[in-house]
Amino acid sequence: MRYLSLMMSSVLSLTLLLCVLPADGFGALSAGVAAIDVTPEKLPALQNGQFLEINQDKVLDRLYARCFVLQSEATTVAIVVVDSCMIPRDICDRAKILARSKTGIPVERILISSTHTHTAPSVMDYCLGTNSDPTYERFLPPRLAEGIAKAYANLEPARVGFTSVDAPEHTHCRRWLRQPDKPGEDPFGEKTVRAMMHPGHQNPDYIGPAGPVDSGLSLLSIQSADGKRPLGLLANYSMHYFGARGGFSADYYGKFCQLMEEKIGKTGDPEKPFVAAMSQGTSGDLQWMDYSKPRRSDYGIDQYTSELAEIALNAYQKIIYGMGTPQLEMAQTILELDRRLPTPERLAWAEAINAKRGERRPANRPEIYAEQALWIEAHPVEELILQVICIGDLAITAIPNEVYGITGIKLKAQSPFEYTFNMSLANGAAGYIPPPEQHFLGGYTTWPARTAGLEVYAEPQIEGALLEMLEQISGQQRKTLTTDFYSVQQRAAFQRAKADDNNRVNRGRKIVKSKD
DSSP states (O other): OEESSSSSOHHHHHHHHHTTSOGGGSOOOEEEEEEEEOOOSSSSEEEESSSBOEEEOOBSSOOEEEEEEEEOSSOEEEEEEESSSOOOHHHHHHHHHHHHHHHOOOGGGEEEEEOOOSSEEOOOTTBTBBOOOHHHHHHHHHHHHHHHHHHHHTOEEEEEEEEEEEOGGGOEEOEEEEOTTOOBOOTTSOOOBSEEEOOOTTOTTEEEESSOOOOEEEEEEEEETTSSSEEEEEEEEOOOOOOOOSSBOOHHHHHHHHHHHHHHOOOSOTTSOOEEEEEEOSOTTEESOOTTSOOOTTOOHHHHHHHHHHHHHHHHTTOOOOSSOOOEEEEEEEEEEEBOOOOHHHHHHHHHHHHHHTTSOOOSHHHHHHHHHHHHHHOOEEEEEEEEEEETTEEEEEOSSEEOHHHHHHHHHHOSSSEEEEEOSBSSOOOEEOOHHHHTTOSGGGSOSTTSOBOTTHHHHHHHHHHHHHHHHHTSOOOOOOOOOSOHHHHHHHHHHHHHHHHHHHHHSOOOOOOO
């Protein structure tokens, strides 16, 4: 693992110095919230979230960036949740620099995350078969900066409370193990797929989920200091997306926010409306469908969102708010990781397909991954921004990846803080990070691409870096993992897949006999 800037940034060093002060050494907490419309002004625009590029000319519902600024005497931090599939680091950096010029908040203390709606305008090249929409790419960063500036202008004395409840009926593992004797074929023509997303309901070719589920629904509530006015709510849940069709949409995230804003009530100040946000948790292998049961033909996004919002509202109404001022701290580090580079044989395969395709965009999976192979070869290293925000007994980790449920569970279980939740696709879009054992199972989230191309051991390095920051900020050691979150069936599948992989590699090796 390679950390830049002596493992922690200079900002982290300053933050850790501040955090040794006693709680009464901080000024009263202030908070400001704002929501800004980021719906594309010009249509049609490119939509990402699917394998192939789509030009979309209709808006189903408005897209927003929901912004929260928290300030103590020592620290000011901004958290932004954007109705976007994924925002690459360079776009996030542009927005942060603009926000710093408007507010003075250091870029290292701004967190920008995507909800992961699959029906938003694209701001990322090589998001599978889709490139960035240039008009929307220019439009988005100034809007994000404007939203942060509005939240900063709305700062007022505040108090916070938080909770987490289990919501297991609304997210399930979408990555299932195939029957051992029925591996599927990958885009490169090899039988490597031993686990795959979306197997279909009660499909006999699959034997069960490939991993556990992170089903925690976490809530951070912000109120005026006297408790009379709700200011904001930051929710976090690990469910990939529900799926809208036929136009740009904020998906279930936007519907959830609208419901919570309606249910929690008015603030009494039209210039400072209550703002709710739903951030993306660790749902890289999770979705709302339960594939062990028959398909529900009478179930839609509105019912799903209403059920989840009711769970959130019940938990919200039981939140206890601290009487004192919680410490507010933020840390950041940059982690450099390698990508899995294509072999000479894979490059030759890709170059032949790309030459035949010419200038048109990819039209099928082999063409997508052929284009991706050359991009990976030209970009062998990725720098990841990792962040931790601590508000009293709550820790928020920010990860620029699509994170498996087991990784979220492990981070929560080991965190030294009472409450922890993980925001994925934050400060960048560095792709899926399957745990090393999941790589043996193959499948879509392991096929090398900009959206899934990091080294096999990326996940434990990211997890370790975040836990180190949590330890240093809290002054406490991480908790010890006492549970194996994989089932016996899943462990057996990993062992079979590893043996099959080794046999396949050995069969492909050329044996050269030595000469006497």
